[in-house]
Amino acid sequence: MAAEVGKKYVIIGNGIAGTTCAQTLRKNDLSCDIWLLTNEPYPLYNRVSLPRFLQGLLPEQKVMIRNREWHEEQRINLLTETVVTRVDPNERVVYLDKGGPLKYDALLIATGGWANKLSVPGVERASRIYNFVTLDDTKEIIAAALESKHAVTTGGSFIAYELTEGLNVRGVHVTWLMRGPYWLRTTLDEEGGRLVDSIATAHGVEVVHGEELREVIPANGVPQxxxxxxxKEYPAEIIGVGLGLTLNHGFVGDTGIERRTGIVTNEYLETNIPGIYAAGDVAEFYDSMIGHHHTMGTWDNALAHGRVVAVNMAGGHEPYIDVPTYTSPLFDTNIAVMGIAESNNPELTSVSRTAPGDKGNQDYRKFFFKENRLVGAVFIGSPKGRKKVVEIIRTGQEFATSAEREGLFEVR
Ligand SMILES: Cc1cc2nc3c(=O)[nH]c(=O)nc-3n(C[C@H](O)[C@H](O)[C@H](O)COP(=O)(O)OP(=O)(O)OC[C@H]3O[C@@H](n4cnc5c(N)ncnc54)[C@H](O)[C@@H]3O)c2cc1C
Incomplete structure (x- = not known):
């Protein structure tokens, strides 16, 4: 469908969702006016590459995906270090912390989330307590790691793990505190959690469960x-904090844009206010694969959202239907999460198994079913068969008997 000539688009957030949306809008419409806003100082960079940058495996240039010249060529007005403070859906205007307000015909909110801070006594008297979300966070952690021998990381999420591995690879001794009985509690089970513990321990990490930080004891303004x-006490000159994200939608205030954990959208990624859309991590979107709303914090999901939402902002009507996948190195092995992999979801049943894999590693696999349909899976170890499993999820294949479900462990 051809977009209206001269339509004005404002996109808040230049992550993969926002930047992909801007690129797709331009590809489909040479005459429109596109504003892409971010509080960060950089054009799009790859957050998924930050762990490898932290480990020293990638230089900074390889983390960057876009530069300012690309935005000029695409005629995308990129405003960096600019915070959107308010949205007025009646006037169709967004307000910025600097510069004049911007009018829009269609608005995208693709603002992701900001990391939850550690809030215990002593924090206010110490630097070197890090979240791990931005390129600037990563640069600071690298500088501090070079001067440190001991670190404590806290949290049971991907980010806590990435911090733990990054500091470990930098030669810092890491004690990893997790409140729960095992890592990635919402996805794995005890067996999978034990496997991850054994991988971390084999790399020299001290893994401590059932523990949280109560206090930081600083000396000369840095943790001691x-x-x-x-x-219990543990030495730490650096503290890595992986305590989850709070999605960034406070600035929409009382505009009437529906919000729960994220900004609520339908399957077209449109909010309850006409002309306002949400995409990426911040969107709590209707997922027709599972029949309800949820948020999804993965790169592939944000990228695919960016493409679809651009079509719909320009007047199209394309639903978002996809099987989200998340893959990440896990010390010297891998983890892949596909579809809806939620151990605590009472609507889902699951089967899991650990078996000997390649190079002396263990392969853990867990499959999740809604009624008889395969809806998700987790692989730790060999990723073989991942694409076939994604296809099975996509096509809604049924697995009625336990023999059929067991057969999934053989998919390669
Ligand atoms: C260290 C790390 C490792 C990861 N590893 C993986 C991985 O291996 N695989 C995977 O699938 N995913 C991974 N992720 C998650 C993935 O990076 C995210 O799901 C994805 O980047 C989300 O993109 P987004 O465009 O929705 O939001 P974001 O990338 O968060 O971009 C949103 C932008 O909007 C800005 N913003 C927010 N509020 C405002 C405002 N009011 N005004 C202006 N700008 C604003 C933010 O600062 C940010 O720049 C990782 C994330 C991190 C942090």
Missing amino acids: RVVTKTG
Whole structure:
């Protein structure tokens, strides 16, 4: 469908969702006016590459995906270090912390999330306590790691793991504190969690479960040690914090844009306010693969959202239907999460198994079913068969008997 001539688009957030949307809008319409806004100082960079940058495996240039020249060529007005403070859906205007307000015909909110800060006594007197979300976070962690021998990381999420591995690879001794009984509690089970612990321990990480930070004891403005909830002490000159994200939608205030955990959209990624859309991590979108709304914090999902939402902002009507996948190195092995992999979701049943894999590693696989349909899977170890499993999820294949479900462990 041809877009209206001269339509004006404003996109808040220049991550993969926002930048992909801008690129797709331009590809489909040479005459439109596109504004892409971010509080960060950089054009699009690859957040998924930050762990390898932290480990010293990638230089900064390889983390960058776009430069300013690309935006000029595409005629995308990129405003960096600019915070959107308010949206007025009646006037169709967004307000910025600097510069005049911007009018829009269609608005995309693709603002992702900001990391939750550690909030315990002592934090206010110490630097070198890091979240791990931005390129600037990563640069600071690298500089501090070069001067440190001990670190404590805290959290049971991907980010806590990435911090743990990054600091470990930098030669810092890491104590990893997790409140829960195992890592990635919403996806794995005890068996999978034990496997991840054994991988981390084999690399020299001290993994401690059932523990949280109670206090940071600083000396000369940097951490010296931490005290846990049960009173144990661990040395730490750096603290890595992986305590989840809070999605960035506070600036929409009382505009009437529906919000829960994220900004609520239908399967076309449109909010309840006409002309306003959300995409990427911040969108709590209707997922027709599973029949309800949820948020999804993965790169592939944000990228695919960016493409679809651009079509719909320009007047199209394309639903978002995809099987999200998340893959990540896990020390010297891999993890892949496909589709809806939620251990605590009462609507889902699952089967899991650990078996000997390549190079002395263990392969863990878990499959999730809604009624008899395969809806998700987790692989730790060999990723073989991942594409076939994604296809099975996509086509809604049924697995009624336990023999059929067991057969999934053989998919390669
Ligand atoms: C260290 C790390 C490792 C990861 N590894 C993986 C991985 O291996 N695989 C995977 O699938 N995913 C991974 N992810 C998750 C993935 O990076 C995200 O899902 C994805 O980047 C989300 O993109 P987005 O465009 O929705 O939001 P973001 O990339 O978060 O971009 C949103 C942008 O909007 C800006 N913004 C927010 N509010 C405002 C405002 N009011 N005004 C202006 N700008 C604003 C933000 O600062 C940010 O720049 C990782 C994330 C991190 C942090």
